[in-house]
Amino acid sequence: MAHYEPVTPNIIYELKTIVGEDQVIFNDHEKMEPYSHDEVADLSYAVMPAVVIKPATTAEVSAVMKLANRERIPVTPRGAGSGLSGGAVPLHGGILLSTERMNRIIEIDSDNLIAVLEPGVITNEFNNEVQKEGLFFAGYPMSLEMCFIGGNVAENAGGGRAIKYGVTGRYITGLEVVLPTGEICSFGGKRVKDVTGYNMVQLMVGSEGTLGIFTKIYVKLIPLPRAKIDMMVLFEDVQSAIDAVPLIMNKTGIIPTGIEFMDKLSLDTSSKFLGEKKRYENCGAILIIEVDGNDPDQVRDDCLRIGELCLDNSAIDAFIADGPADQEKIWKVRRHVAEAFKAISPEQSLEDIVVPVSNIPKLMPKLEELSEKHGVLIPCYGHAGDGNLHATIVKKPETDMDSWKSILPGVLKDLYTVTRELGGTISGEHGIGHKRKSYLPLVLSADEIEAMKKIKIALDPLMILNPGKIFDL
Amino acid sequence: MAHYEPVTPNIIYELKTIVGEDQVIFNDHEKMEPYSHDEVADLSYAVMPAVVIKPATTAEVSAVMKLANRERIPVTPRGAGSGLSGGAVPLHGGILLSTERMNRIIEIDSDNLIAVLEPGVITNEFNNEVQKEGLFFAGYPMSLEMCFIGGNVAENAGGGRAIKYGVTGRYITGLEVVLPTGEICSFGGKRVKDVTGYNMVQLMVGSEGTLGIFTKIYVKLIPLPRAKIDMMVLFEDVQSAIDAVPLIMNKTGIIPTGIEFMDKLSLDTSSKFLGEKKRYENCGAILIIEVDGNDPDQVRDDCLRIGELCLDNSAIDAFIADGPADQEKIWKVRRHVAEAFKAISPEQSLEDIVVPVSNIPKLMPKLEELSEKHGVLIPCYGHAGDGNLHATIVKKPETDMDSWKSILPGVLKDLYTVTRELGGTISGEHGIGHKRKSYLPLVLSADEIEAMKKIKIALDPLMILNPGKIFDL
Numbered sequence: 001m002a003h004y005e006p007v008t009p010n011i012i013y014e015l016k017t018i019v020g021e022d023q024v025i026f027n028d029h030e031k032m033e034p035y036s037h038d039e040v041a042d043l044s045y046a047v048m049p050a051v052v053i054k055p056a057t058t059a060e061v062s063a064v065m066k067l068a069n070r071e072r073i074p075v076t077p078r079g080a081g082s083g084l085s086g087g088a089v090p091l092h093g094g095i096l097l098s099t100e101r102m103n104r105i106i107e108i109d110s111d112n113l114i115a116v117l118e119p120g121v122i123t124n125e126f127n128n129e130v131q132k133e134g135l136f137f138a139g140y141p142m143s144l145e146m147c148f149i150g151g152n153v154a155e156n157a158g159g160g161r162a163i164k165y166g167v168t169g170r171y172i173t174g175l176e177v178v179l180p181t182g183e184i185c186s187f188g189g190k191r192v193k194d195v196t197g198y199n200m201v202q203l204m205v206g207s208e209g210t211l212g213i214f215t216k217i218y219v220k221l222i223p224l225p226r227a228k229i230d231m232m233v234l235f236e237d238v239q240s241a242i243d244a245v246p247l248i249m250n251k252t253g254i255i256p257t258g259i260e261f262m263d264k265l266s267l268d269t270s271s272k273f274l275g276e277k278k279r280y281e282n283c284g285a286i287l288i289i290e291v292d293g294n295d296p297d298q299v300r301d302d303c304l305r306i307g308e309l310c311l312d313n314s315a316i317d318a319f320i321a322d323g324p325a326d327q328e329k330i331w332k333v334r335r336h337v338a339e340a341f342k343a344i345s346p347e348q349s350l351e352d353i354v355v356p357v358s359n360i361p362k363l364m365p366k367l368e369e370l371s372e373k374h375g376v377l378i379p380c381y382g383h384a385g386d387g388n389l390h391a392t393i394v395k396k397p398e399t400d401m402d403s404w405k406s407i408l409p410g411v412l413k414d415l416y417t418v419t420r421e422l423g424g425t426i427s428g429e430h431g432i433g434h435k436r437k438s439y440l441p442l443v444l445s446a447d448e449i450e451a452m453k454k455i456k457i458a459l460d461p462l463m464i465l466n467p468g469k470i471f472d473l
Numbered sequence: 474m475a476h477y478e479p480v481t482p483n484i485i486y487e488l489k490t491i492v493g494e495d496q497v498i499f500n501d502h503e504k505m506e507p508y509s510h511d512e513v514a515d516l517s518y519a520v521m522p523a524v525v526i527k528p529a530t531t532a533e534v535s536a537v538m539k540l541a542n543r544e545r546i547p548v549t550p551r552g553a554g555s556g557l558s559g560g561a562v563p564l565h566g567g568i569l570l571s572t573e574r575m576n577r578i579i580e581i582d583s584d585n586l587i588a589v590l591e592p593g594v595i596t597n598e599f600n601n602e603v604q605k606e607g608l609f610f611a612g613y614p615m616s617l618e619m620c621f622i623g624g625n626v627a628e629n630a631g632g633g634r635a636i637k638y639g640v641t642g643r644y645i646t647g648l649e650v651v652l653p654t655g656e657i658c659s660f661g662g663k664r665v666k667d668v669t670g671y672n673m674v675q676l677m678v679g680s681e682g683t684l685g686i687f688t689k690i691y692v693k694l695i696p697l698p699r700a701k702i703d704m705m706v707l708f709e710d711v712q713s714a715i716d717a718v719p720l721i722m723n724k725t726g727i728i729p730t731g732i733e734f735m736d737k738l739s740l741d742t743s744s745k746f747l748g749e750k751k752r753y754e755n756c757g758a759i760l761i762i763e764v765d766g767n768d769p770d771q772v773r774d775d776c777l778r779i780g781e782l783c784l785d786n787s788a789i790d791a792f793i794a795d796g797p798a799d800q801e802k803i804w805k806v807r808r809h810v811a812e813a814f815k816a817i818s819p820e821q822s823l824e825d826i827v828v829p830v831s832n833i834p835k836l837m838p839k840l841e842e843l844s845e846k847h848g849v850l851i852p853c854y855g856h857a858g859d860g861n862l863h864a865t866i867v868k869k870p871e872t873d874m875d876s877w878k879s880i881l882p883g884v885l886k887d888l889y890t891v892t893r894e895l896g897g898t899i900s901g902e903h904g905i906g907h908k909r910k911s912y913l914p915l916v917l918s919a920d921e922i923e924a925m926k927k928i929k930i931a932l933d934p935l936m937i938l939n940p941g942k943i944f945d946l
Contacts (some may be wrong), residue, residue: 064732101605109831112830113723133723134723135723155668156668158666162665162666163665165667167665170639179920179924183920183923185920185921186918187921189897190829191829191861192635192640192859192860193631193635193640193861195900195903196898196900197921197922198676198680198943199642200925202675203671203675205669206671206672207671222722222728223723223725246586249695249696250606250765253696254696254767294725294726294727295774343845356582356584357585358582368761383666387665387666388664388666400699423662423663423664424664425664426667426669427668427669428664428667432668440784444669444670445658447656448658448660450656450668451652451658454931458928458930459927471670
């Protein structure tokens with residue numbers, strides 16, 4: 001177990017010298033409170049830092065890490081705080097290092113189709129900028145309106161388009177990173193091929209802020225697809241819906257941009273909430289399929305072929321969006337599912353398990369069993385195309401809070417165990433962080449976790465960078 | 474510096490017990506010689522192992538590593554030996570572990586679009602198998618007819634289609650790996666999203682056999698594109714040819730499968746060798762552009778648009794292949810370039826530098842300068858779409874062998890330095906291995922190399938797995 005020292009007035013003084021007096025928040029509960037948690041609903045995960053600092057340069061970040069090493073003070077890096085696993089929570093107090101001031105788009109190099117960013121750039125603002133040049137960063141997650149690119153990289157964020165475009169990591173070609181011991185390193189760069197030594201870039205991607213602090217991020221861009229059409233396909237049951245997923249790709253050769261899925265419970269709850277229950281009568285599951293491409297006629301053709309294929313394979317009905325109003329109609333039921341369940345019960349644990357796509361139908365009856373066994377609701381919706389499902393555990397309105405708190409760990413354990421038995425894992429895009437670390441041994445062996453710990457200790461011998469995340473040391 | 478023990482008769486006895494009497498080659502120079510080198514032309518890189526073993530199972534590989542650790546004997550893993558950086562050469566003698574018997578395609582799971590392979594499967598045979606099901610492993614390199622999938626993963630092999638499809642690593646979703654200390658670990662699996670702990674899969678990919686021995690490989694498949702057309706575009710000079718590359722993607726939104734490039738020297742030498750010099754008169758550079766897709770009409774349209782765009786931007790001429798005969802005509806001059814230079818002089822150093830695409834025109838005059846300064850030929854051809862160029866250093870026929878040997882290190886140093894100054898690196902796909910390790914400090918700082926060494930030592934404290942590759946310890 002690592003040993004940490006407290007943040008003394010001397011340390012505060014040194015921090016002010018490094019990042020500037022105005023960029024250190026100390027002894028101000030109100031201003032510091034937002035830095036004590038991320039978007040995990042359960043506030044019992046929150047911890048206050050001893051001090052919040054906002055460096056503006058790589059040199060400042062490096063100086064902070066050297067100071068923290070010398071004094072054995074934990075440092076927790078933080079992006080926008082939109083994470084869903086407690087990754088940015090300063091579990092051991094100490095220094096909360098916010099990247100919010102490192103928010104420059106340094107360069108959009110359209111000749112090389114690569115942009116260079118600081119970690120605090122808002123992902124959505126970046127995508128707006130590159131779209132002006134007809135380009136596209138395809139790796140962004142669902143929370144793009146608030147999240148920072150640095151957090152996306154730290155979590156290897158996913159989203160709904162992984163089936164065609166992969167996740168964040170695919171688009172990261174280089175990183176300038178301050179190591180836990182303070183050295184400034186540059187790995188990769190403006191190149192899509194690079195085999196000079198170990199792939200430190202992809203080791204850093206998804207390391208949840210435990211192996212280094214990103215100070216510069218090289219992002220691969222692609223041409224913005226010129227056409228995009230969404231469609232909705234209704235099925236009688238989960239099995240037929242999921243059977244359609246590989247069929248689409250194998251029979252038509254088309255790789256959709258995304259294939260979203262909703263089970264009956266999600267569908268019923270969301271459509272009831274919207275007053276549209278009739279529309280989904282007799283329907284046991286839906287797929288929302290997005291297709292994009294360069295040529296609008298081709299994309300429409302692709303949608304028609306997918307629709308026909310689904311109807312030939314036991315779909316009840318299929319709608320292809322004709323314009324933005326239709327688009328909105330299709331997405332409405334999916335977009336409101338979280339809100340609909342919150343209206344029933346605000347107490348939820350948002351999960352992001354992932355199983356091989358073909359095992360989704362086997363997962364569904366297991367969720368029903370768990371739901372009955374533990375007396376909770378488990379609606380299931382998410383990214384069917386890549387097997388990444390938001391099987392959300394929802395407290396029943398009649399359950400009291402104390403019971404809910406004692407039930408939840410058992411439900412999670414059972415859910416994760418079932419997931420593993422189906423060849424899956426406990427997190428596809430949200431990360432382990434603080435929230436899931438006690439469950440990691442359910443999906444990784446002692447040797448596998450040990451190998452990861454060895455890498456952590458090799459790069460962070462005093463274990464001061466974001467301690468208590470992924471595993472305890 | 475690590476210390477190693479010799480392979481004694483007792484060790485041979487133990488190895489025979491582990492992998493079987495017939496799978497141990499010892500004291501047989503003729504049978505062992507092929508295992509002493511890879512495809513690096515210069516045989517002074519070759520080193521004989523003390524013993525060659527051919528395990529068939531993960532358990533055998535694990536037992537060998539445990540034995541090797543106990544006795545401090547170096548182990549060098551080997552695939553097909555088609556590498557181009559000396560990565561599979563047993564520099565410190567010891568045990569050469571060939572994966573040639575671990576050659577089963579365990580499963581082609583077309584529902585999940587993932588195959589599971591042993592490392593000794595020939596990449597081409599695998600691709601033939603999946604093509605029967607209308608699927609495609611897009612990550613394979615140029616040497617696919619002989620190379621093993623295990624070697625592709627160990628080197629993170631590239632090839633000509635990275636611009637659209639990325640390199641090998643993008644398609645690896647899971648690995649069963651025997652760590653240097655003998656533990657059997659499984660990372661990732663049949664899932665395209667997985668953030669349970671560090672990305673050990675991508676750390677292992679491209680680690681050149683120094684961090685683990687792969688015993689099972691999970692490969693992502695995609696639907697086989699149904700149409701593919703090649704075209705050739707002739708330009709007056711390198712600048713106009715390279716300027717066309719980002720233009721194609723930015724103006725048309727089309728991402729070609731590959732964009733190959735040949736400079737004037739390559740073109741002249743190859744076309745002269747083929748007796749086709751007239752065809753390329755007045756031509757200073759060519760691009761060979763491949764386009765694929767699902768719909769043949771769409772692909773032909775894409776080619777026409779690319780052709781028109783090039784002609785509007787100073788191309789001299791453009792040909793679109795109409796059938797296999799045309800295809801062959803287009804590729805002939807590119808395919809024969811290595812042979813053409815071998816006819817002039819068999820002494821060459823095949824390089825695979827990579828620079829940002831937009832800097833290729835700046836690289837060309839530098840290559841001419843180096844060529845004059847050192848009295849060598851440096852034809853340049855390769856994968857323009859991703860900036861990965863085979864700037865091959867060729868001995869002039871009149872230079873004697875001793876001079877060539879004394880010249881070459883200086884040419885390489887200058888070439889790599891120029892590459893770095895243009896924002897590039899010394900290897901895009903062949904790896905560092907033995908051949909380039911002394912040049913690594915030209916492109917990575919001491920801190921950057923140190924971070925990699927820390928990871929190596931963390932996982933291989935006795936430094937017995939493929940020692941002497943990437944860096945010395």
